[in-house]
Amino acid sequence: MKMIIAGRWTDRSQKIEVLYPYDENVVDTVPQATEEDIETALKESVNGARLMKQMPAWKRSEILEKTSKILLKRKDEMTNILVKEVGKTIREARAEVERTVEIFKYAAEESKRIYGETLPFDSSITSETKIGYFLREPSGVVVAIVPFNVPLALCAHKVAPAIAAGNSVIVKPASKTPLNAIILGEILLEAGMPPEALSVVTGSGSKIGLMLVQDKRVRIVSFTGSVSTGEVIAKAAGIKKLCFELGSNSPMIVSKTADLSKAVKAAVSGGFSIAGQVCISVQRVYVHKEIYQDFLDRLYNEVSKMRFGDPSSEETHMGPVVDRSNADRIIQWIDEAVTKGGKLLIGGGRNKNLIEPTVLTQVPKSTKIMTDELFGPAIAVNPFETFDEAIEEANSTRYGLQVGVFTKDLQEALKAIKELEFGGVMINEGPRFRADFMPYGGYKDSGIGREGIRFTIEEMTEIKTVSFDLL
Numbered sequence: 198m199k200m201i202i203a204g205r206w207t208d209r210s211q212k213i214e215v216l217y218p219y220d221e222n223v224v225d226t227v228p229q230a231t232e233e234d235i236e237t238a239l240k241e242s243v244n245g246a247r248l249m250k251q252m253p254a255w256k257r258s259e260i261l262e263k264t265s266k267i268l269l270k271r272k273d274e275m276t277n278i279l280v281k282e283v284g285k286t287i288r289e290a291r292a293e294v295e296r297t298v299e300i301f302k303y304a305a306e307e308s309k310r311i312y313g314e315t316l317p318f319d320s321s322i323t324s325e326t327k328i329g330y331f332l333r334e335p336s337g338v339v340v341a342i343v344p345f346n347v348p349l350a351l352c353a354h355k356v357a358p359a360i361a362a363g364n365s366v367i368v369k370p371a372s373k374t375p376l377n378a379i380i381l382g383e384i385l386l387e388a389g390m391p392p393e394a395l396s397v398v399t400g401s402g403s404k405i406g407l408m409l410v411q412d413k414r415v416r417i418v419s420f421t422g423s424v425s426t427g428e429v430i431a432k433a434a435g436i437k438k439l440c441f442e443l444g445s446n447s448p449m450i451v452s453k454t455a456d457l458s459k460a461v462k463a464a465v466s467g468g469f470s471i472a473g474q475v476c477i478s479v480q481r482v483y484v485h486k487e488i489y490q491d492f493l494d495r496l497y498n499e500v501s502k503m504r505f506g507d508p509s510s511e512e513t514h515m516g517p518v519v520d521r522s523n524a525d526r527i528i529q530w531i532d533e534a535v536t537k538g539g540k541l542l543i544g545g546g547r548n549k550n551l552i553e554p555t556v557l558t559q560v561p562k563s564t565k566i567m568t569d570e571l572f573g574p575a576i577a578v579n580p581f582e583t584f585d586e587a588i589e590e591a592n593s594t595r596y597g598l599q600v601g602v603f604t605k606d607l608q609e610a611l612k613a614i615k616e617l618e619f620g621g622v623m624i625n626e627g628p629r630f631r632a633d634f635m636p637y638g639g640y641k642d643s644g645i646g647r648e649g650i651r652f653t654i655e656e657m658t659e660i661k662t663v664s665f666d667l668l
Contacts, residue, residue, distance in 0.1 A: 198225050198375075200399045201382045202234050203241035204392020209234070213372050213399060218284030218517040218550050219508055227375045230400040235408045238367050238396035239338070243414055245365035245394030246337045254309050256389075257360055261305035263388035264357075264381075269298045271384070275377060279349060282374045284517045284550070285471050286508045297353045300633050303650045304357035311362065311654060318664060329664035335363035336438065336657050337416040340409045342402070342430075343378060344421045345371035345519055346474040346572075352378050354633070355419040356385070358653035364417070365394035369406050373519055375399045402426070410434045417657055421476075423570075424595075424642050440646035440656045442638060444476045444570045445598030447628035448591040450613065451492060452584065453485040455603035456625070461495045463601060463627030464576060469503065469554045470629065472518045473574040476643075477599045477621075477628045480571055482578040483587045489580040493542060496556060496578065500543050503554050505574075517550035518573055524550045527573035531555055534564045534577065544575070568594055584609050592618045597640030599628040620647075 199206040209228035217224050249257070268275065272294045279290035313332035318324040341355035348370060359366045370378035375397075382397040398405055410418050411433050419440040420430055427443045449467070451460045467479035484492045508516030518524050528547055534557050535541055544555030555575035560567055566577050581587040591600055599621035602613045610624050620639040623630050631637055638647040646656050 198227055198379055200228050200230060200234075200379060201386070201395065201397040202230075202238050203245070203396055204386055204390075207234060213375075215282050215373070215376060216520070217281050218519050221550070224281045225376055227379070227399040230398045230405050232408065234398060235405050238398055239409070239412055239414050241393045242338045242365040242367055242396065245391055246335065248391045249360070249363045249365050249394050250335045252363060252391075254311065257363060258305045258308040260385070260389045261301050261308060261357060261360060264385055265298050265301035265305065267384045267387055268294065268301065268381070271380070272298075275349065275380060278376050278380065280508050282376050283345065283348065283471075284508055284519060286513045286516050287511060289471055293347060293350050296633065297350045300350060300353040300650070301357050303634055304361045307358070307650045307654055308361035310651075311658065316662070316664070324664075326668045327664045327666050329662065331660050331662045333362075333655075333658035334661055336659050337364060338414055339364045339366050339417045339419060339657060340369065340415050341366055342369045342406060342410075342418065342420040342422065343371060345374040346471055348374040349377045349381065351421050352381060354648050354650075354653065356381070358650050359417075359419075359657050360385075360390070361650070362654045362657045364657055366396075367409060367415075368397045369402065369409060370397065370399065372399070372401065406430075407433055410437075419653075419656075427644075438656065440648070440653070441644045442476065442598075442648060443642060443644045444572075445596040445628075445639065445643050446480050446568065446570050446594045447477050447596075447599055447601075448481040448483060449479050449601040449627055450584075450587045450591060450603065451482065451484040451488070452602070452604035452606060452609055453487045454605040454609070455488070456605070457488060457492060457495060459625065460603040461492065461499055463603070463629070464496060465499045465503075467601070467627035467629030468576040469500075469515050469574050472515050472552065474518060474572050475629065476570075477631065478572075479576050479601070479627055479629060481567060481591075482576055483581045483590055484578060485587075486580040486582055493558065493578060497543055500554050500556055505551060505554060515554060515574060518552060519550070521550060523572065524552060527552055527571060527575065530565045530571055530573070531557065531575055534560050534566050537561045537564055539564065539577070542578070562593070570596065584612065588613060588616050592616075595642040598643040599623060599630075599639075601627040601630070620644075
């Protein structure tokens with residue numbers, strides 16, 4: 198498959214193989230972009246930004262709405278592509294396409310609602326003769342760097358608001374999962390996106406990714422990925438607007454008043470969807486000691502029913518992780534937890550890139566699974582005595598993306614909301630919950646800025662203040 202440089206299909210002799218994580222066969226190849234390709238994309242994107250800024254809101258909305266409709270027509274094709282390059286189950290892939298359709302609809306609506314405000318200049322003793330307002334204008338060139346795990350929907354979370362706000366976009370998809378982004382680019386062009394305003398460049402993040410983020414013509418870098426890569430980008434970017442979602446080690450607190458059935462369901466769906474390869478996957482679960490064993494019994498029962506294997510089967514609940522290096526690391530972290538004293542309740546086995554859904558108990562605080570981001574299908578379940586202890590444990594990592602709290606006690610819920618250091622606190626819901634219109638992002642090392650269509654538009658616009666002197 199070719200890449201898109203300023204709306205033009207472009208190929209190169211040097212190729213990158215896209216592998217199917219389930220059997221590691223080659224799905225397709227994409228070109229390795231050259232320095233000349235990046236320069237062309239950047240140069241044209243500046244012209245594209247001018248065109249997008251001049252484009253009226255109704256036209257931007259029309260492009261986004263058409264994109265949504267074309268994507269829906271190509272749902273089966275996109276579903277199969279996501280299964281093949283990500284390794285997620287066909288049901289997960291289908292849901293991602295349907296979700297992406299809705300994201301473009303949201304953006305189409307929000308593109309018509311980019312408001313400014315009047316300013317009360319007469320509230321200041323030195324400016325009572327003035328009236329004025331502020332408005333929002335497009336920022337210019339947006340570079341969208343997309344992860345492998347939810348590549349279509351998370352690409353849409355960057356591209357759709359950028360277009361709604363009137364910016365040009367250069368998409369850099371993950372090298373493991375570039376095919377869906379290229380097809381999305383094709384759909385956007387069909388929907389009426391100016392060619393100069395859209396590129397989808399494929400290649401090494403350490404090479405072409407850095408070229409993009411360092412360039413002074415780029416005004417915004419929107420990145421989803423690891424903290425270490427985010428730090429590299431931040432140091433390289435210079436004076437730019439950064440919107441980073443950098444991962445998590447998401448906890449869940451289960452109080453003794455919790456609805457256990459609901460909490461167990463959230464732990465299973467949150468811990469093992471997309472083989473745990475989600476920033477807000479459930480990774481740590483803290484359960485009150487009085488209900489700890491009951492919770493474990495129920496959790497064991499549900500996990501033991503899970504079918505993992507061929508992601509193309511409608512019967513499969515969980516597919517493989519993305520590649521061997523990640524599978525190796527995940528197993529190492531599970532083994533470390535057991536070696537240091539944790540107990541293996543269920544799972545822990547592996548067949549190539551397939552890792553069994555795994556539950557660990559009594560896991561020491563010093564292990565990687567309790568402190569870092571696993572990005573794999575394993576959760577650690579530990580008991581707590583007091584609610585204060587649970588909050589302290591939940592806050593104990595450098596991450597703060599989302600947290601789930603199950604309780605029927607209003608005082609506990611309000612205490613959790615006040616004291617938990619997370620961008621999202623979900624009461625009687627797991628941390629895996631996300632509605633695409635809500636502000637989404639983290640505290641601490643989990644990121645900078647917020648996604649969620651309206652909030653991303655705010656990140657991707659500049660405020661211009663206007664005042665009139667009446668004398």
